[in-house]
Amino acid sequence: MTPLATPAHTGPLPRWWSGPAYGLLGLPLAFVALPLYVVLPHHYASTLGLPLASVGALLMLVRLLDAAAEPLLGRWSDHLYQGPLRGVLWVAGGSALVQLLGLAGLFFPAVQGPQALAAWMVAGLLLTCLAHSQLVIAHQAWGVRLGGDAVQRGHVVAWREGPGLIGVVTASALSVAWGAEPMLWVFALALWMGWLALWWAPRPVAALAQGVPARLPWSAIWQPLRQMAFRRLLAVFVCNGIASAIPAALMLFFAQDRLQATQEQIALFLVLYFVTGALSMPGWLRAVRRWGLERAWLGGMVLAIACFGWTAFLDSGQIAAFALICALSGIALGADLALPGALLARLVERQGAQGRSEGAYLGWWNLATKLNLALAAGAALPLLQWGGYSPGTLDAQGLQRLAWAYALLPCALKLLAAALLYRLLIHPFPLLPDPGVSP
Helix, strand or coil, rough: CCCCCCCCCCCCHHHHHHHHHCCCHHHHHHCCCCHHHHHHHHHHHHHCCCCHHHHHHHHHHHHHHHHHHHHHHHHCCCHHHHCCCHHHHHHEEEEHHHHHHHHHHHHHHCCCCHHHHHHHHHHHHHHHHHHHHHHHHHHHHHCCCCCCCHHHHHHHHHHHHHHHHHHHHHHHHHHHHCCCCHHHHHHHHHHHHHHHCEEEECCCCCCCCCCCCCCCCHHHHHHHHHHHHHHHHHHHHHHHHHHHHHHHHHHHHHHHCCCCHHHHHHHHHHHHHHHHHHHHHHHHHHHHHHCCHHHHHHHHHHHHHHHHHHHHHHHCCCCHHHHHHHHHHHHHHHHHHHHHHHHHHHHHCCCCCCCCCCCHHHHHHHHHHHHHHHHHHHHHHHHHHHHHCCCCCCCHHHHHHHHHHHEEEEEEEEHHHHHHHHHHHHHCCCCCCCCCCCC
């Protein structure tokens, strides 16, 4: 990856440091996602004893509430960026502190009993997720405001998602193999370093569209949904995101009960998946130069289906085969991480919203992300329990249904996402601004 395009005004660090200075905060922001969305459901169901269906329903409730707040947080981000940049940075620091305290409380609850634990989980998750969402949107908006062509935007996203993958790998090793306490200490250090680095990152300077007031009304929050181009991109993103969220919610159950893998082996699976994802990102950026953003993303979806579908046929003890699938699927992950965000940034620029209302777009974009996670946990976990699966079971039928839900259902949704991508964004409807729609 090459350094970010340098805007009109940057911090005093040399240009080669501009990319890491912006992207470093992506490490703790991605770090916290794995404990929240992968480890925590398993922890409350298997260790703390909450029923699987209850965990799924409560997770869906929290994620729906969190998702509903995303557009408001996006609009607030626009408001913050209209003032001094130090205001954005200090609000980001407060959100980081709330995140850290919330995550610590979730893994070390101060209450006992099913009802108290359920209430504690809901309150802690909601607080932590809202703080996380605010910081994610502010960080994404910073990157969108840096501008550039399609390849440069891909580099901006890659600098954010590359450290993010390192964060996920670190969280995988610490939370699965070493436990919650080391994970929290590393998260705190990474969050502090990422926030400090942001003070020296390239300044997000972007010119406002001529004739448009700097301060838009809060009703502008709905403007992205009025644009056909954004709705098309969002439809593909949602379908593809659900396909990715289901395996994330079920991975620990599949690895432990279907494959009979050890904790160390599970950590290795996660490391392989995310490391190959990080290593594949430069290759996907080269694919963008050759084929464009949309076709490169389509190639990633097809590769994911081809690599991951075989997982449904694995049985107990097939550790090496699953490790190979994780490594190959990780290559496809690089496309999902780098390309949709670059498509969104390009669309924001084309709609004339860069530098004044990109937060509204990011709010709806992150709402879709949270809905994906909510549907994955809220639908997949209860359906598995009703289908005869429970954590730790040895029932062959229950384990087979777990394998189908873990592998075949996501592949079917990924295939649908690929069809939507081709139909809506590649042919015959290219991703262009809507005629007659004012930005």
